[in-house]
Amino acid sequence: RLLVTGALSASLLLLVPASAAAGGPGRSPGDGAAPGAPGIGDPYYPASGNGGYDVSHYDLRLRYRPATDLLEGTATIIATALEDLTRFNLDFGLTVSEVRVNGREAAFTRSGDHELEVTPVTPLRKNRTVPVVVRYAGKPSELKIGGWTAWHRTPDGGVAAQEPASAVWWFPSNDHPLDKATFDISVAVPDGTQAISNGVLRSRSSRLGWTRWNWRSDRPQATYLATLAVGRFDITTDTTANGLPVLNAYSRDLGDNAGAARASVERTAEVVEWLEGVFGPYPFNALGGYVPNVPSGYALETQTRPFYSPRQFAAGANVSVVVHEMAHQWYGDSVSVKGWRDIWINEGFARYSQWLWSEKEGEGTAQELADHVYALRPADDPFWTVKPGDPGPDRQFDLAVYDRGALALQVLRNKIGDEDFFTVLRGWPAEYADGNASVGDFVAYAERISGRQLAALFDTWLYQPSKPALSPGAAAGA
Ligand code: ARG
Ligand code: ZN
Numbered sequence: 001r002l003l004v005t006g007a008l009s010a011s012l013l014l015l016v017p018a019s020a021a022a023g024g025p026g027r028s029p030g031d032g033a034a035p036g037a038p039g040i041g042d043p044y045y046p047a048s049g050n051g052g053y054d055v056s057h058y059d060l061r062l063r064y065r066p067a068t069d070l071l072e073g074t075a076t077i078i079a080t081a082l083e084d085l086t087r088f089n090l091d092f093g094l095t096v097s098e099v100r101v102n103g104r105e106a107a108f109t110r111s112g113d114h115e116l117e118v119t120p121v122t123p124l125r126k127n128r129t130v131p132v133v134v135r136y137a138g139k140p141s142e143l144k145i146g147g148w149t150a151w152h153r154t155p156d157g158g159v160a161a162q163e164p165a166s167a168v169w170w171f172p173s174n175d176h177p178l179d180k181a182t183f184d185i186s187v188a189v190p191d192g193t194q195a196i197s198n199g200v201l202r203s204r205s206s207r208l209g210w211t212r213w214n215w216r217s218d219r220p221q222a223t224y225l226a227t228l229a230v231g232r233f234d235i236t237t238d239t240t241a242n243g244l245p246v247l248n249a250y251s252r253d254l255g256d257n258a259g260a261a262r263a264s265v266e267r268t269a270e271v272v273e274w275l276e277g278v279f280g281p282y283p284f285n286a287l288g289g290y291v292p293n294v295p296s297g298y299a300l301e302t303q304t305r306p307f308y309s310p311r312q313f314a315a316g317a318n319v320s321v322v323v324h325e326m327a328h329q330w331y332g333d334s335v336s337v338k339g340w341r342d343i344w345i346n347e348g349f350a351r352y353s354q355w356l357w358s359e360k361e362g363e364g365t366a367q368e369l370a371d372h373v374y375a376l377r378p379a380d381d382p383f384w385t386v387k388p389g390d391p392g393p394d395r396q397f398d399l400a401v402y403d404r405g406a407l408a409l410q411v412l413r414n415k416i417g418d419e420d421f422f423t424v425l426r427g428w429p430a431e432y433a434d435g436n437a438s439v440g441d442f443v444a445y446a447e448r449i450s451g452r453q454l455a456a457l458f459d460t461w462l463y464q465p466s467k468p469a470l471s472p473g474a475a476a477g478a
Contacts, residue, residue, distance in 0.1 A: 049176025094138030157231030180220035255312030283334035327353035348405025389462030408461035
């Protein structure tokens with residue numbers, strides 16, 4: 001893994017175990033309390049997340065200076081001990097000046113490049129819920145983790161939006177999708193600058209030259225889906241037919257892409273209405289999107305309000321990417337992976353929703369698009385060596401997870417028929433709403449709804465490192 005290059009691969013390195021990960025001594029004799037594990041137990045990223053506690057809420061009160069990229073403030077984390085803890089870890093990279101646990105100053109040390117070890121004065125007893133206050137400051141763009149930074153500094157601000165990790169650049173957390181929590185994110189920026197985040201903009205007020213933006217995301221949210229974008233944005237607001245607030249933000253510096261960005265992201269509410277017809281009720285209480293002036297090319301389903309790079313709109317409007325990111329609100333955000341190896345339950349379905357949109361728009365049916373992907377790639381194409389059901393950390397976002405992943409769904413559709421297939425697509429987000437699920441959970445769910453044995457089908461399409469012998473159309477009859 002050390003040989004791979006490029007931003008994505010580098011981003012993955014940060015989650016590989018830190019040196020001090022083993023835990024060390026710390027069990028105080030006799031009382032049964034022990035240190036929490038420095039990782040939550042994800043085999044793809046052993047240092048990601050932490051053991052021993054569960055967070056229910058993050059309250060971030062921050063200030064950001066675009067001119068210097070200085071981010072400072074306080075995180076208050078409501079955490080419940082899952083075991084008797086002598087100490088516990090948070091995942092974080094910026095400089096910490098003070099930690100308090102239940103009001104009392106706690107000792108802390110750093111290990112690896114993103115572990116913060118906190119030792120409260122007295123052990124935390126199992127089931128105890130306490131506030132953990134972390135005071136911090138730093139320049140996220142200068143923070144290199146695994147030799148890389150997920151923070152985009154822009155001419156007028158900065159942006160945190162990355163997968164599988166971005167939180168460590170801007171707030172301390174239990175950084176794994178297994179530990180979802182609600183968020184209040186309050187950010188002060190110089191008057192005339194905007195701070196965009198998840199959920200509902202509760203209030204905004206200006207004082208002494210600073211405008212404070214108060215955001216609330218009040219459904220469980222994975223840490224990597226929390227976002228912050230500071231810069232000079234034009235904001236549009238609206239209300240959906242169902243009464244939900246829509247808020248979109250566009251950097252004032254999008255140049256040639258400004259029109260196409262608006263022609264796409266302004267259609268978010270329309271896209272959500274259509275997706276509701278496929279997946280059932282929208283799982284959150286706000287929606288939108290934002291387009292900062294970053295040079296990168298990707299998009300990300302940050303909860304309620306996806307991030308879009310301007311390059312997504314370089315060839316004109318791209319409603320399909322809006323369909324993809326908003327589909328993730330059901331598949332990925334409300335229902336999150338149990339571990340990162342389950343990424344297909346996010347990307348396979350988000351891609352398939354784009355195929356359904358194409359079908360509806362008369363631009364090619366899902367079957368035609370599946371046949372196209374199958375025919376396009378000869379058996380010796382490395383595309384077929386990626387197993388969408390377990391791609392490995394280096395191939396987590398490989399095109400095969402998306403395209404072969406969507407192919408698997410077309411094969412399922414052909415096998416169980418449209419009625420059961422769409423019952424599954426709609427039932428799954430309700431069954432696992434606000435929770436976590438694995439690929440195995442999906443296979444079991446589809447078997448339950450359809451009354452069919454589907455293990456062989458999924459084995460062929462998700463788990464074999466080779467091109468399936470039968471085309472997606474023919475496979476259904478087999
Ligand atoms: N979930 C994102 C999407 O498909 C993928 C972002 C992956 N890119 C990255 N640089 N890690 O919309
Ligand atoms: Zn995606």
